Amino acid sequence: MNIFYNYICLLFIFSFLRLSESANFLVYCPLFAHSHHKFLANIAETLTLAGHNVTFLAPIIARKYENVKYLEHTKDVIYVQPDEELEKLGDRMDSADFSRFWTEEPGVFAMAPMLNLFSKMFHKVYENFKKDLTVLDALKDRKFDALFYEVIAFNAVAIQQYLQIPTLYPTFSVTHHVRLSNSIGEPASPAVLSSPLLPFDDQMAFSERLANTIFDFSTRFFIKPPTIMSYNYPYDVIDIEEAESRASFVFLNSNPYLDFPRPLLAKTVLIGGISVNTTQINQEKLPEYFQNVLSKQSKNVLISFGSVMYSKDMPEQYKNTIVRVIESFPNVTFIWKYETDDVSFAGNLENLHFSKWVPQTALLADSRLSAFITHAGLGSVNELSYSGKPAILIPIFADQARNAKMLARHNGSILLDKNDLGNFEMLRDAVKAITENEKYPIHSEILRRQLLQQPIPPRDLLVKHAIFGAEFGELPSLNPYSRKMSFHAFFMIDIFLFLTAILLLFIVSLVFLLKAIIRKRITIIFRGKKQKTN
Numbered sequence: 090m091n092i093f094y095n096y097i098c099l100l101f102i103f104s105f106l107r108l109s110e111s112a113n114f115l116v117y118c119p120l121f122a123h124s125h126h127k128f129l130a131n132i133a134e135t136l137t138l139a140g141h142n143v144t145f146l147a148p149i150i151a152r153k154y155e156n157v158k159y160l161e162h163t164k165d166v167i168y169v170q171p172d173e174e175l176e177k178l179g180d181r182m183d184s185a186d187f188s189r190f191w192t193e194e195p196g197v198f199a200m201a202p203m204l205n206l207f208s209k210m211f212h213k214v215y216e217n218f219k220k221d222l223t224v225l226d227a228l229k230d231r232k233f234d235a236l237f238y239e240v241i242a243f244n245a246v247a248i249q250q251y252l253q254i255p256t257l258y259p260t261f262s263v264t265h266h267v268r269l270s271n272s273i274g275e276p277a278s279p280a281v282l283s284s285p286l287l288p289f290d291d292q293m294a295f296s297e298r299l300a301n302t303i304f305d306f307s308t309r310f311f312i313k314p315p316t317i318m319s320y321n322y323p324y325d326v327i328d329i330e331e332a333e334s335r336a337s338f339v340f341l342n343s344n345p346y347l348d349f350p351r352p353l354l355a356k357t358v359l360i361g362g363i364s365v366n367t368t369q370i371n372q373e374k375l376p377e378y379f380q381n382v383l384s385k386q387s388k389n390v391l392i393s394f395g396s397v398m399y400s401k402d403m404p405e406q407y408k409n410t411i412v413r414v415i416e417s418f419p420n421v422t423f424i425w426k427y428e429t430d431d432v433s434f435a436g437n438l439e440n441l442h443f444s445k446w447v448p449q450t451a452l453l454a455d456s457r458l459s460a461f462i463t464h465a466g467l468g469s470v471n472e473l474s475y476s477g478k479p480a481i482l483i484p485i486f487a488d489q490a491r492n493a494k495m496l497a498r499h500n501g502s503i504l505l506d507k508n509d510l511g512n513f514e515m516l517r518d519a520v521k522a523i524t525e526n527e528k529y530p531i532h533s534e535i536l537r538r539q540l541l542q543q544p545i546p547p548r549d550l551l552v553k554h555a556i557f558g559a560e561f562g563e564l565p566s567l568n569p570y571s572r573k574m575s576f577h578a579f580f581m582i583d584i585f586l587f588l589t590a591i592l593l594l595f596i597v598s599l600v601f602l603l604k605a606i607i608r609k610r611i612t613i614i615f616r617g618k619k620q621k622t623n
């Protein structure tokens with residue numbers, strides 16, 4: 090009897106284990122910009138390696154990403170070909186010329202045309218699915234437990250409804266998304282939380298808070314997602330923000346040990362750093378050429394401005410200053426990621442090596458590399474933080490300025506303005522400090538160790554939350570009521586007005602009372618005097 094009972098118990102537990110062990114995930118990733126795909130691909134790979142079934146649905150927008158291999162272990166990848174109109178939008182995305190930002194200040198609205206283009210692209214993808222539902226119909230019997238998508242690709246919500254996927258997981262490949270915070274009812278006051286696209290940190294002066302507030306309000310009202318309707322009868326209008334608010338979890342590319350602290354809901358899961366695979370980086374072999382370059386001298390510096398801003402496009406003045414600075418450090422070898430063969434401006438410096446491509450992670454992992462000069466893109470900042478190398482951060486545009494401030498706060502790097510690239514003394518002093526001052530490697534090493542030893546690694550956070558949501562679906566217990574409160578109730582404007590009114594009433598009554606008493610006193614005194622004189 091007892092044995093039988095135990096057996097039933099075991100069977101019961103076993104069936105539950107199985108249920109919570111393997112789930113079916115759909116990762117929706119329109120192909121339009123490298124850093125975004127990389128983040129979603131890492132989510133897919135992590136889930137696949139944890140033993141789950143992952144389908145990667147990738148509508149092509151920009152052609153050049155069609156043949157980039159983002160996935161190794163995830164085999165179920167579905168590409169959707171673009172039509173002519175969508176491809177044109179992809180070309181616009183592709184040919185967007187950012188080189189003007191080498192000199193121009195990215196103003197509050199510099200990114201607005203780009204954000205608008207995103208909206209247009211994703212709306213077109215939405216319409217293309219509507220025109221031809223066969224791709225989605227083929228997915229109907231997969232019984233997905235949850236859908237991952239990037240919050241800017243809002244058309245994913247229509248796919249979720251059409252495929253009746255119970256759980257929605259918005260993600261963002263940047264540190265945070267203010268509209269998403271608002272949707273889920275997470276505190277995101279522009280007084281304390283700066284937009285990722287603005288160059289502010291968590292201590293904002295009045296003018297910065299003003300700019301942040303104006304940016305926050307205007308993006309909320311002018312760069313709204315367009316209206317979309319569900320793909321099946323009765324073709325209801327989809328309330329995207331309402332759908333987002335019901336998300337079980339939200340996954341962001343921010344790491345609490347690196348980013349500025351801020352109040353979060355339990356449904357916000359910070360998986361920043363998930364793109365950094367330290368096992369893989371440690372196994373990487375540095376190509377022969379770089380092996381030789383690094384062994385020439387005891388100090389080596391890598392210069393790279395990433396794959397969006399090209400060094401070849403920077404003003405001549407910047408290039409010449411960099412060359413002069415390099416010339417003043419004959420005992421330091423510099424490797425500069427530079428995109429063309431025409432490097433005559435550099436003369437023939439012995440300690441400068443140009444390369445069109447650099448194995449960035451392998452170089453950062455090499456003990457011979459002393460420092461990194463970078464544009465502070467989020468991918469590079471994450472890799473850099475995990476490598477423990479000191480850096481000179483020179484942000485150019487987009488989220489780079491905030492990323493740079495986020496990392497510089499840890500005291501392992503030096504933050505420069507891009508205009509300083511034209512200032513010989515500034516740049517030379519920074520290079521001297523970063524290669525000679527002991528404090529920078531000490532602080533960057535502390536950050537590296539903290540990231541490696543964070544109590545719950547980003548991959549575990551992702552997998553555990555993903556299967557929890559897959560098991561239980563929507564989690565209304567995690568939805569704060571504050572989300573539904575009106576503006577005046579949430580910011581206590583009604584309370585302040587009420588209390589102020591009461592206080593005023595009290596003061597007015599007091600004044601009247603005092604006046605009345607004083608008047609009475611005076612009349613009494615007056616009468617008294619009158620009586621005396623009588």
Ligand SMILES: *[C@@H]1O[C@H](CO)[C@@H](O)[C@H](O)[C@H]1NC(C)=O
Nearest residue numbers: 111112113141142143231232
């Ligand atoms: C995962 O996929 C395999 C192969 O297609 C299938 O046999 C299995 O049932 C799937 N798992 C779940 C949880 O649906």
Ligand SMILES: *[C@@H]1O[C@H](CO)[C@@H](O)[C@H](O)[C@H]1NC(C)=O
Nearest residue numbers: 134135138366368369370372
């Ligand atoms: C990390 O890299 C190792 C070694 O290449 C590989 O086996 C593993 O699958 C990778 N992990 C992820 C999540 O990509």
Ligand SMILES: *[C@@H]1O[C@H](CO)[C@@H](O)[C@H](O)[C@H]1NC(C)=O
Nearest residue numbers: 386387416417418419420421
């Ligand atoms: C470079 O190294 C040599 C030999 O170690 C030394 O004599 C020289 O002073 C160094 N130059 C600078 C600029 O540090």
Ligand SMILES: *[C@@H]1O[C@H](CO)[C@@H](O)[C@H](O)[C@H]1NC(C)=O
Nearest residue numbers: 497498499500501532535536
């Ligand atoms: C960085 O340095 C400042 C000023 O010395 C200090 O207040 C701060 O705590 C340091 N931060 C870290 C992460 O070490």
